[in-house]
Structures are given as structure tokens and as C-alpha cells.
Amino acid sequence: MTASETEGEESSGDETCPECGGNVERVLSGERRRRLSTFVSGALRHFPADAGLELDAQGLTDRAALEAAVGRKYDWADEDALAAVIATDPKGRFERRETASGTEVRAAYGHSVAVTLDDEGSDAxxxxxxxxxxxxxxxxxxxxxxxxxxxxxxxxxxxxxxxxxxxxxxxxxxxxxxxxxxxxxxxxxxxxxxxxxxxxxxxxxxxxxxxxxxxxxx
CATH class of the missing domain: 3.20.170.30 (ADP-ribosylation fold)
Known part of the structure; x- marks a missing residue:
């Protein structure tokens, strides 16, 4: 998972995951976490096309496509970094949904692009x-x-x-x-x-x- 950490510091051991409470390895620094979260929020709320993403009517996009988008933006933003940002955001900015074809992700709120959030089965x-x-x-x-x-x-x-x-x-x-x-x-x-x-x-x-x-x- 992720936790606030000075840019460039090495992990000092296991941390407590803010989502599950278990012991996990810190994978992302504080500044990088902020930058990645800001980009993902913007891409899912305001500029999906600019980020190379397609959102469905409910604002969802395939996680693999999102991983590719953040990889194009930051060469250090791998699958684990993205998963950590999505899972541990302190304000719950992101929602995940498991489908037969894989995992989909969307912003939980704050959209300026046209999406419908009040759908059956959401986390809301x-x-x-x-x-x-x-x-x-x-x-x-x-x-x-x-x-x-x-x-x-x-x-x-x-x-x-x-x-x-x-x-x-x-x-x-x-x-x-x-x-x-x-x-x-x-x-x-x-x-x-x-x-x-x-x-x-x-x-x-x-x-x-x-x-x-x-x-x-x-």
C-alpha cells in the first residue's frame, strides 16, 4: 500500500495499511503519491480523452487502460503504485468494480465530464x-x-x-x-x-x- 514519505526515502519496513489494517510494504513516496493521485483524479473526472482513456456512461474505465495512462505520464508509476493510490486514498476518491472481464475504476465524485453515478451496484x-x-x-x-x-x-x-x-x-x-x-x-x-x-x-x-x-x- 502507500503512506506519506519523503521523496526518495527507502521504505523502513512494514507499515500499517489504512484500508485493511494489516502490515504492508510502503511502495510510494508522499510527493509521488500526491502527483499520481492528482493525475488520476483529473483523468477520471475532467480530461479522460487527453489521458487516452474512454469512460463508459457510469464513468468507469478498464484498470489496465488506466495503468497504461499513468505509465505514459510517469515512468515510475507502475501497477503497484496505481493500486496503492486507488486503495488507500484518504477521501475515498476512487471506486473499483470487478467484472467478468476484469477490474474497472472510476472517480467517486467531482466530475465535469458527463457521467451517471447513481447506478445500481455502486459504492454510494x-x-x-x-x-x-x-x-x-x-x-x-x-x-x-x-x-x-x-x-x-x-x-x-x-x-x-x-x-x-x-x-x-x-x-x-x-x-x-x-x-x-x-x-x-x-x-x-x-x-x-x-x-x-x-x-x-x-x-x-x-x-x-x-x-x-x-x-x-x-
């Missing part, structure tokens, strides 16, 4: 594991539009929400040094027929959030 929980409150971090400059129109997908396919206020603030800092955190009445949202799905470890997606379900916390 549609409405079944949604907290009563969810959160969204944003630039304070967006508040006027949000109060008028609610949350919309913008350049992504879905609105992305967080399971905790702290995570929402962290996400919001990508857009502003001092983000505003919004609280979403997810229980009412679901009760009123808006489909909310859990993706990864703490990300939830929904088509839109009308303003009446939102409260500004900070």
Missing part, C-alpha cells in the same frame, strides 16, 4: 446514509447569488457537500482564505425528494440545493 449510498445536516464551504463573495438561487453545480455535474463543518471549511479554503460555511437541512432535502448520495468518505452529492434549505453559519 443513495439517501440511506445521509446525516440530517450537511455543510458547504464557499467564498463570501458568492453569498448573494446563493441566497437568491441556492447551490448549483456550476462547472461540475453535482453540488458537493461535506459531512462536517470542519471539512466544509477546509474545502472552502480552496476558494477563499476565510470561507463562509453553510449548513444544509439534508433531512428536509431528502424528505422533499432531492436525491443525496454519499461518495468517498465524507462527500455527498446532490443535483442542487434550493436556498430555503440553507443557513449561513459563519
Amino acid at each position: 449510498d443513495d439517501d440511506g446514509d445521509v446525516p440530517d445536516r450537511l455543510y458547504h464551504g464557499t467564498d463570501p463573495a458568492n453569498l448573494g447569488a446563493i441566497r437568491a438561487e441556492g447551490l448549483r453545480p456550476m462547472d461540475r455535474q453535482s453540488v458537493h457537500l461535506s459531512g462536517s463543518r470542519a471539512t466544509a471549511r477546509e474545502v472552502g479554503r480552496r476558494h477563499a482564505p476565510e470561507p463562509v460555511v453553510l449548513e444544509i437541512d439534508a433531512a428536509e432535502l431528502v424528505a422533499d425528494g432531492f436525491g443525496v448520495s454519499k461518495r468517498g468518505t465524507e462527500t455527498y452529492i446532490v443535483g442542487r440545493v434550493p436556498p430555503e434549505y440553507l443557513t449561513v453559519l459563519s
